Each structure stands twice: as structure tokens, then as C-alpha cells.
Amino acid sequence: MAKIVALANQKGGVGKTTTAINITSALSKMGQKTLLIDFDSQCNATSGLGFAHEEIESSIYDVLLGDQDISNVVLRVESSGVFIAPSSRDMAGAEVELAGMISREMCLKRKLAAVSDDYAFIIIDCPPSLGLLTINALAAADSIIMPIQCEYYALEGLTQLLDTVKLVRENINWGLIIEGILMTMWDYRTNLSRQVVDEVTSFFPNEIYRTVIPRNVKLSEAPGFGKDIFSYDPLCSGAKAYMEAGREFLSRNGII
Amino acid sequence: MAKIVALANQKGGVGKTTTAINITSALSKMGQKTLLIDFDSQCNATSGLGFAHEEIESSIYDVLLGDQDISNVVLRVESSGVFIAPSSRDMAGAEVELAGMISREMCLKRKLAAVSDDYAFIIIDCPPSLGLLTINALAAADSIIMPIQCEYYALEGLTQLLDTVKLVRENINWGLIIEGILMTMWDYRTNLSRQVVDEVTSFFPNEIYRTVIPRNVKLSEAPGFGKDIFSYDPLCSGAKAYMEAGREFLSRNGII
Numbered sequence: 001m002a003k004i005v006a007l008a009n010q011k012g013g014v015g016k017t018t019t020a021i022n023i024t025s026a027l028s029k030m031g032q033k034t035l036l037i038d039f040d041s042q043c044n045a046t047s048g049l050g051f052a053h054e055e056i057e058s059s060i061y062d063v064l065l066g067d068q069d070i071s072n073v074v075l076r077v078e079s080s081g082v083f084i085a086p087s088s089r090d091m092a093g094a095e096v097e098l099a100g101m102i103s104r105e106m107c108l109k110r111k112l113a114a115v116s117d118d119y120a121f122i123i124i125d126c127p128p129s130l131g132l133l134t135i136n137a138l139a140a141a142d143s144i145i146m147p148i149q150c151e152y153y154a155l156e157g158l159t160q161l162l163d164t165v166k167l168v169r170e171n172i173n174w175g176l177i178i179e180g181i182l183m184t185m186w187d188y189r190t191n192l193s194r195q196v197v198d199e200v201t202s203f204f205p206n207e208i209y210r211t212v213i214p215r216n217v218k219l220s221e222a223p224g225f226g227k228d229i230f231s232y233d234p235l236c237s238g239a240k241a242y243m244e245a246g247r248e249f250l251s252r253n254g255i256i
Numbered sequence: 257m258a259k260i261v262a263l264a265n266q267k268g269g270v271g272k273t274t275t276a277i278n279i280t281s282a283l284s285k286m287g288q289k290t291l292l293i294d295f296d297s298q299c300n301a302t303s304g305l306g307f308a309h310e311e312i313e314s315s316i317y318d319v320l321l322g323d324q325d326i327s328n329v330v331l332r333v334e335s336s337g338v339f340i341a342p343s344s345r346d347m348a349g350a351e352v353e354l355a356g357m358i359s360r361e362m363c364l365k366r367k368l369a370a371v372s373d374d375y376a377f378i379i380i381d382c383p384p385s386l387g388l389l390t391i392n393a394l395a396a397a398d399s400i401i402m403p404i405q406c407e408y409y410a411l412e413g414l415t416q417l418l419d420t421v422k423l424v425r426e427n428i429n430w431g432l433i434i435e436g437i438l439m440t441m442w443d444y445r446t447n448l449s450r451q452v453v454d455e456v457t458s459f460f461p462n463e464i465y466r467t468v469i470p471r472n473v474k475l476s477e478a479p480g481f482g483k484d485i486f487s488y489d490p491l492c493s494g495a496k497a498y499m500e501a502g503r504e505f506l507s508r509n510g511i512i
């Protein structure tokens with residue numbers, strides 16, 4: 001029975017995709033078979049792992065709104081052993097199409113049931129909004145990891161995100177818990193990073209991960225080569241931090 | 257007759273709000289009466305100019321989906337002379353509510369007509385998606401400024417954004433043009449920034465602004481104090497760059 005984790009935050013550019021790709025890779029490297037679901041019409045997780053959108057014959061869109069089995073769309077990244085259910089441009093229309101369906105919040109959950117026994121973990125990369133796609137991800141998930149950029153606006157959005165999590169827990173998925181808060185793009189040179197981390201720590205002392213992801217240009221270069229950070233530059237501070245975060249994730253789940 | 261400019265890019269965190277606030281301020285400082293519309297339920301432009309969401313009695317939501325006149329919701333920022341139509345949390349439900357309305361793409365355009373003669377420019381800060389709110393902004397706009405972060409994923413999203421602009425031009429607003437492409441968060445220390453700028457320049461030699469906005473921590477500190485960059489630190493590289501961008505905007509419009 002896979003544990004399903006949603007990576008969500010409606011604030012844009014906080015490191016959802018970067019975290020989804022690199023946590024999935026770290027877990028795979030530690031022997032945990034993990035499926036990454038690219039649930040964003042931007043297809044960043046798909047291209048970030050090296051799949052051009054022309055190469056994608058069927059995607060998570062065809063699973064969600066068509067009649068494809070999820071196991072038919074899953075691709076394997078040779079170099080890292082990561083499995084991904086790719087996204088496609090069609091996902092741009094998914095929310096409008098879902099809106100008219102019965103039990104529209106539970107579509108993803110129903111489809112994931114078919115592969116739940118094939119993986120230890122399923123990680124869902126969400127788009128920067130709290131619309132029906134993110135709601136579907138939260139409805140399907142056992143827990144949520146909230147990447148938070150060490151910036152003022154990212155802090156502001158936290159209340160809205162927590163309100164949504166609460167709404168989903170009370171109405172759709174009573175078991176949804178906060179897996180953790182991962183601080184991203186920490187810049188040792190600025191006070192702002194320190195202030196934001198201190199603020200989040202004071203509100204969420206238990207949920208905030210000890211591991212903090214530093215700002216590291218290698219993390220933003222890697223997707224241009226279609227590689228996770230471990231394949232791109234295994235010794236850089238970004239790779240060390242994401243491996244650390246993967247370990248913390250497993251230890252919080254009592255696996256190591 | 258105000259010129260209406262949408263700040264749009266579905267990629268998250270590329271500097272839409274930072275550009276909206278600081279271009280509006282630069283234009284106001286150069287004697288052009290400018291209205292900023294916060295069209296994102298995150299309310300970042302509203303809080304970035306110092307208005308806490310508890311202070312907002314009525315917002316752009318009440319204009320769009322209620323019966324408020326836009327002139328009744330506009331607030332003035334004392335220190336900088338900037339006018340803003342604030343957002344509110346209600347905007348999170350706006351897309352679903354709009355979806356059921358007749359001529360749902362033209363709601364904003366109809367409402368802006370009432371204040372068009374009161375301002376030289378109206379700047380619309382869009383959310384990180386290509387949903388009905390961004391479509392409304394593109395339908396109401398004369399032109400679009402596309403902030404593009406000097407990063408791989410930001411480059412990837414450009415085609416999708418251009419496809420949407422073309423769709424809006426062909427079906428809803430034949431006059432919509434590209435005002436310009438503004439490169440943001442340029443980091444002189446990385447090759448990535450240079451590569452992305454070169455790539456965008458090769459595709460859009462005329463639309464890309466000569467002015468490039470550097471990565472500058474002051475720009476991310478200012479919203480925490482509710483100030484535009486000119487009120488926060490007028491001598492920093494971020495302030496100089498946004499004043500430069502404001503000047504380039506006016507010169508491209510034949511005003512200076």
C-alpha cells in the first residue's frame with residue numbers, strides 16, 4: 001500500500017517541482033520504489049526529468065479524464081530508476097472538464113488505487129493554485145509536504161494553504177495530515193531567510209523539517225539537462241540537502 | 257482613455273507582482289496616473305503595498321461579481337501616490353463563479369470601462385495560471401507584459417503563454433499585442449541567466465526589453481514592509497532597474 005504525498009503550495013515558484021523531482025530521486029536511491037505524478041499542465045516535472053512533451057503519447061490527463069490505466073502511462077528514467085506519470089498540455093483544460101463531473105474531487109484517488117501496491121511512495125507535484133487539480137491531489141493524499149520559499153510572500157500564503165487543507169480534511173479526506181514543511185531557497189547572505197524560517201518554526205515547531213534547502217544554482221541548471229540533482233551534480237549543496245530531506249522523510253515515517 | 261496592460265505568465269514566482277507594484281510606482285513617479293489591479297487571490301500586490309487583508313472592506317471581487325463600482329474600492333498609497341484596486345480571499349472562488357456566467361471572459365473589461373478616463377495606465381497583476389481570471393485580464397487589456405525569470409522552467413512556459421495570447425486575440429480581443437518581455441531575477445554570477453536571455457532575445461528581438469531586472473534581495477524585502485522599492489531603498493539596483501523599465505515602457509509608448 002503506497003503512501004501518497006502531495007507537494008502543494010498555491011504560491012508560485014517556491015520549489016514544488018524541484019522538491020518533487022529530487023525527493024523522488026532520493027527515495028529511489030534509498031531503495032524505496034517511488035512514483036512521481038506530474039499534476040501540472042506546465043509539465044515541469046516531466047521535462048525536468050528529460051521527457052520532451054512531443055515524446056509523451058499518453059499522460060496523466062488520459063488517466064484522469066480518459067480511459068487509460070495509470071500503469072500504461074508511467075515512464076521510467078533509466079539513469080535514476082525514478083518512475084513518472086507525465087503531464088501534457090491537455091491538463092490545461094482538466095479543471096474545467098472536472099468541474100462538471102460527479103464526485104469530481106475524487107477522480108485521482110480512484111485512479112491511483114490501481115497502482116497503490118506497486119510502489120512504496122507516490123509523490124504528486126501540484127500546480128500553483130488551489131483549484132480542482134490540487135484538491136484532487138489532497139483528496140488522494142495521505143499527507144502533504146508544503147515547500148515554503150524563504151521569502152515574505154511565501155509566508156503570507158501559508159494561512160490560505162492551511163485553510164484549504166483543513167477544508168479537504170473536514171469534507172473529503174479526514175485522514176489528510178501535514179507530512180512536513182520544507183524551507184527552500186535559503187540564502188545564508190540575507191536576514192530575510194533567517195526571519196522567515198524563525199517565523200515558520202514558531203508556528204509549526206513539529207512540522208518544519210530540520211533540513212533546509214539552500215539556494216543553489218545547480219538546482220536550477222539540472223532541469224535544463226533533464227536530470228535530477230544527483231545525476232547532474234551529486235556533490236553540490238543542493239544534492240546533499242535533498243538527500244538529507246529524503247532521509248528525514250523516511251525517518252519521520254519510521255523507515256530508517 | 258487609459259492604456260490597460262496585463263502582467264501575465266502562468267509560471268509561478270517569475271516576478272509578476274514585483275513588476276506590477278514597481279512599474280506602477282515608477283509610472284506614478286514620472287507623472288502618469290496609474291491604477292494597479294490585484295487580480296490574484298493570493299493578494300500579494302495588496303499586501304505588498306501595505307494593506308492587510310483585514311483592512312479591505314470591498315475588493316476587486318465585489319466589482320467583478322458583485323455590484324460595486326471600481327472607483328469605490330480603489331485605495332491610494334499615501335507615500336507613493338499609487339492607486340490600487342485590492343484583492344481579497346473571495347477571489348479564490350471567482351473562477352468557479354465566473355464559469356457559469358454569460359460572456360464570462362468579458363466581465364473585467366466591462367467594469368474597467370467606468371474608470372478608463374481617470375487614469376493614464378491600468379496595470380493588472382495576474383495569478384500564476386491561464387484560467388478565467390487571466391483570460392479576463394487579457395480580454396480587457398490593450399497589451400501584455402510577460403515577466404520571464406532567467407531560469408530554464410520559465411523559458412519552457414513561454415510557448416504555452418504565447419498560445420493563450422494568440423487564442424485570446426483570435427477569439428476575444430483582436431487588438432491584444434505584446435507590450436514587451438521583461439527578464440527578471442538576472443544573476444550576473446550564473447551562465448544560466450545569460451543563456452536564457454540570449455535564447456529569448458533570439459526569438460523575440462523586438463519585444464524583449466533592453467532593461468533587465470537583476471536579482472536583488474531588497475526587492476524581496478520591500479513587500480514585508482508594505483513598500484514599493486522606491487520607498488524602501490531608492491538607491492538599490494532593483495530600484496534603478498525598475499525606474500529604467502518604467503522609462504523604457506513610456507518611450508516604447510511614445511510618451512518620453
Ligand SMILES: Nc1ncnc2c1ncn2[C@@H]1O[C@H](COP(=O)(O)OP(=O)(O)OP(=O)(O)O)[C@@H](O)[C@H]1O
Nearest residue numbers: 012013014015016017018128214215216220268407
Ligand atoms: N534551492 C534552489 N536553489 C536555486 N534555484 C532553485 C531552487 N529550487 C528551485 N529553484 C529554481 O527556482 C524556480 C522555481 O522552482 P520550481 O519551478 O521548482 O517551483 P514551483 O513551486 O514548482 O513553481 P510553480 O509554482 O510554477 O509550479 C525554478 O527555476 C527552479 O529551477
Ligand SMILES: Nc1ncnc2c1ncn2[C@@H]1O[C@H](COP(=O)(O)OP(=O)(O)OP(=O)(O)O)[C@@H](O)[C@H]1O
Nearest residue numbers: 012151268269270271272273274384470471472476
Ligand atoms: N529581481 C528580484 N530579485 C530578488 N527577488 C525577487 C525579484 N523579483 C521578485 N523577487 C522575489 O521572488 C519571489 C517571487 O516574485 P513574485 O511574487 O513577484 O512573483 P509572481 O510571478 O508574482 O509569483 P506568483 O506566480 O505566485 O504570483 C517573491 O518573494 C519576490 O519578493
Ligand SMILES: [Mg+2]
Nearest residue numbers: 016017040044
Ligand atoms: Mg512546479
Ligand SMILES: [Mg+2]
Nearest residue numbers: 272273296300
Ligand atoms: Mg504574484
